[in-house]
Amino acid sequence: MTVLSLASVLHENARRRPGKLALVEGQVRLTFGELWQQVLDEAAALVQAGVRPGDPVALMAPNVADFPRAYYAILAAGGVVVPVHLLLTAEEAAFVLRDSGARLLLAHSAVAEAAVRAGELASVPVYALGGGSFAPELPKADAPLAQLTTRQAEDPAVVFYTSGTTGRPKGALLSHLSMVMNATVNAFDANDVRPDDVALGALPLFHTFGQTVSMNSTWRAGATVVLLPRFDATAAVELMVREGVNTFHGVPQMYLGLLEAARTAAELPRLRLCISGGASLPLPVLERFESRFGARIYEGYGLSETSPTAAVNQPDFGTRAGTVGHPIWGVDVEIARPEIDERIELLPAGELGEVVVRGHNVFLGYLGLPEATAEALVDGWFRTGDLGTKDADGFVSIVDRKKDVVIRGGFNVYPREVEEVLLRHPAVAEAAVIGIPDPVHGEEICAVLVPAPDADPRPTAEDVVAWSREHLAKHKYPRRVEFVDALPLGPSHKVLKRELRARYAPR
CATH class of the missing domain: 3.30.300.30 (ANL, C-terminal domain)
Structure with a gap:
């Protein structure tokens, strides 16, 4: 039996570089050693509150220090993290709590009203993070957790809820192995993350892109994360300059915002590594950004069900604007006939079809939905619902969503x-x-x-x-x-x- 915990991403840094700056959020500055000690304290409180290995624990917080502290505490206690989108209504959040079977909800004061109401509707206890007065805090344990609780590698670590655009939201189960591998491959094989990097954590951490690429991958390499609770392009530029940020992860709308902010900015950050994902980056935006900021954007592709990264433009293969690059290490990305549902029939290079993915990054399935899982996982491949091509050089291009x-x-x-x-x-x-x-x-x-x-x-x-x-x-x-x-x-x-x-x- 192979045991593994996603919490090891933070734990190993506390062992190897305890005095290195891990996290910046406003006036909060924490080293890896300090953050891990806080995680063990909170994990012990969760165990005292009744959380047992395998129990889902919901987390509803913006990009503040409370999020990663609670995230890794849940994992260290052996629980399963259920991130809740901050823009959900109380009724929508209650559905996530009920569907996931959440043992409790950890919530930040920024979402107090929705969190409390969701807890009431779902009959789930709510605990306040960061000293909020809207709900009780977790009672402190007498002693920190002695060591993190490991799980089997294929046990669920995180449940990401899909946006529900085609019906009710579905909980995608991601294993410790998938999440650890995606963070590791992003850091060391795909994106050339370095220990002295400083990354801006502006993507929502409750979302798979921000969680894996901005937080887990950055810390997997031992680098520093600077959190921005709410993305504002002008504030982001100023913060990046002030904190010496050299790494930016964003979706196309963020790059558009930075371009606009650059028109009036007194100084621009010196960016070394820029990653775009979440949606297709229009080529004109890429060209304008690279010209204005003097930094290359590496566009990638992934979904919640793929941990998320499946393909990205990588220095080792060369980059090609307008594509999402090559599949990441250990993952296959191919093109299949979109009109065939019951099996996967791959198409030759250059032909348009449905993008399919297989490898260590693919999810375990949808929580409690065996039919939906069977439709998505066919012949060992995950059907993404995206249309694309793969050329003779191995570059993958995303054309559009099938439904769009x-x-x-x-x-x-x-x-x-x-x-x-x-x-x-x-x-x-x-x-x-x-x-x-x-x-x-x-x-x-x-x-x-x-x-x-x-x-x-x-x-x-x-x-x-x-x-x-x-x-x-x-x-x-x-x-x-x-x-x-x-x-x-x-x-x-x-x-x-x-x-x-x-x-x-x-x-």
Whole structure:
């Protein structure tokens, strides 16, 4: 039997480099040794509160020191971490508590009202983190936990709840092995993380990207994490300069924000390593960022069900803009026929199909949903639901989500391709393309745009349509253009296209 704990990511640093700075959050500065001691204290309190190995413990907190302290304490006690999205309503959070079977909920004062109500609805006790008065704190134990509680390598470590865009949220079970391997491979094989790096933790830690790449991978290499509780581009630039941050992980919306903040910033951070994921990074944004910040962006790809990283542009293989690079060490990423559900039939290089993944990063399954698990895990591969290609050199490109493809007059139109073109319009800052029902063509292409702040004159729908006709094929250019001040974003800063489809659907 192989035993392993994701908590070892922090524990080993406390053994090897106890005096090194691990965490910065506001005025809080903790070494690895100090943070680990706090983790053992909190883990002992959890055990005293009745948490046993294998028990799910929910965690609801922003990017403050309380999050990693509680996260690793749950793991050290042998529990399973259930991160709760901060933007969920009390009813939605209660569903997560009930579905996961959470023994208790650890919550920060920033989400006090929703947390307390969710606990009431789910009949789950709530404990306050960081001295909040909205709920009792965990009673302190007489002594810290003597040592972390190890688990079998294939036991669940974290349950990530999917966004529920196609029905109720599903809890994806990630093992200690999958999470440790993903952090290790990200740190040492894919991303060249170094012990003297300082990474900005601006991605939500309750989300798989922030949790694995910003926190676990950074600490796996013994580097420092600087937390930003709520992402604001101007504040992020100032914080990165002040703390000497050289590593940034973000989603496309964050890179857009940093570009805007750079227009008025007195000084820019000296970035060495930039990772983009969560959604496809438009090529114009990548080009503008690399030019302005003088740092290369390594775009990657993954999902909650893949721990998350499956592929990324890596220095060893060379980078190729517009792709998500090569599969990470020990993982296969291939393209399968999307129309075949019952088996995996791989396609040759260059052909468009569904992206499928297998390897140490793939999840155990969906909690309590054997049918959904069987649909997702076929012949040892995880079906991602994304459409993409893999060229003869092994570079993977993501075209779009299967569900986001617009079928206009029988022709497939991939929104990302249209968005890439629209973002080259000088008066367009952000773009989201959706399909809306149309009685003639089945679906019509609608572009929802955020104008560039310095656009003069302001663009009109007619201008954009005319410009698009010159740069896109007849079946691809948008016939409808809407302007908004900001695109709707989910907790992980992804554009919520389902909200746009509902907003602009014909009445």
